[in-house]
């Protein structure tokens with residue numbers, strides 16, 4: 001299991017202190033920015049500034065892009081997102097102060113591997129997890145839905161029934177919901193039922209809330 005450094009997966013960062021995200025391709029290197037971080041004002045914000053000239057210049061919304069490269073295998077990742085200019089607090093000794101660029105990534109392409117996958121992970125489960133990583137930054141609710149989808153595919157891969165049989169060949173077989181399928185799977189010794197239930201609840205919340 002990959003050690004998860006939560007600081008690497010916050011929603012925004014100072015441009016001067018970006019995390020060294022772990023490379024999941026070689027599992028040995030970390031990603032660092034190569035070249036400049038390009039940021040430009042959003043056109044809509046510029047027109048607002050012309051209309052309301054008393055808006056502070058710090059209110060500029062910007063968009064940014066940059067390129068990351070793994071120091072070990074040289075894999076490249078492109079990053080885009082939103083940016084804003086923020087005031088920096090002055091230290092007690094009078095040092096510091098000024099302004100810095102705050103970056104809020106929305107997409108990494110290819111996506112960073114937030115969740116590590118075992119080599120024998122079924123393809124359909126892996127694809128759902130990788131898609132969840134892709135949407136983690138831009139839409140947490142979609143990411144949570146995709147994690148729930150990966151759970152359903154895991155149960156499929158483990159051969160957990162999707163419906164109960166007809167009784168004595170009569171009546172209609174009824175489809176099992178995800179909770180019932182997890183309870184069935186819980187009867188096998190290799191199941192971490194608490195983790196699966198947590199994933200199911202996360203998916204349920206994502207469908208009713210815009211996270």
Ligand SMILES: [Zn+2]
Pocket residue numbers: 023024025026027028029030070071072073074075
């Ligand atoms: Zn690498």
